[in-house]
Amino acid sequence: MQRKTESLIQARPVTAAAILIAVVGAATIAGAWTFQYGFGYSPCPLCLEQRYAYYFAVPLAAMTALGDEAGASRKVLIAALLAIAAGMLWNTALGIYHSGIEWHWWRGPQTCSGTAETGSGRSLVEQIQSMSIVRCDEAPWRFLGLSLAGYNALISIMLALVAGWAAFKELQARADPAHQ
Numbered sequence: 001m002q003r004k005t006e007s008l009i010q011a012r013p014v015t016a017a018a019i020l021i022a023v024v025g026a027a028t029i030a031g032a033w034t035f036q037y038g039f040g041y042s043p044c045p046l047c048l049e050q051r052y053a054y055y056f057a058v059p060l061a062a063m064t065a066l067g068d069e070a071g072a073s074r075k076v077l078i079a080a081l082l083a084i085a086a087g088m089l090w091n092t093a094l095g096i097y098h099s100g101i102e103w104h105w106w107r108g109p110q111t112c113s114g115t116a117e118t119g120s121g122r123s124l125v126e127q128i129q130s131m132s133i134v135r136c137d138e139a140p141w142r143f144l145g146l147s148l149a150g151y152n153a154l155i156s157i158m159l160a161l162v163a164g165w166a167a168f169k170e171l172q173a174r175a176d177p178a179h180q
Helices: 002-011 013-038 045-070 074-102 124-130 148-175
Strands: none
Touching: 013 045, 013 074, 013 148, 045 074, 045 148, 074 148
């Protein structure tokens, strides 16, 4: 099994990376849904926003793997990998931002972690109605000191690196005249 995996990675880095991204991304979303629906941990607005990158990357990675196997344009595959890497880098930053809010290193959005603004011209009732019930500055679960936002940041950077590595390998192969 290990040799088969190594040979796939060597021969088809785009396919291998895309499959890894799709599987890990899908498992991450499944984990988030398990915490939400299985264990009753309601997500805050920032938690929900961090899922968007996975909703984008998982199907794009699956299409990239299929495209690589079907002989799609190398430029399209590289663009898809770079788009996944960019989305996951953005998600890494969002996960770090959210973790910092949970550790109270900086303030989060008023809608989910602050107090109602005074003197903004809005009534207190309007401010309360616009605020989220689930707070962004309280981590409901931690493991080894990291919250789900922290784990999201780690997973996102790993997926960004995998996508970037595969794009780099593909660009290297395109530049090699013996490969063409």
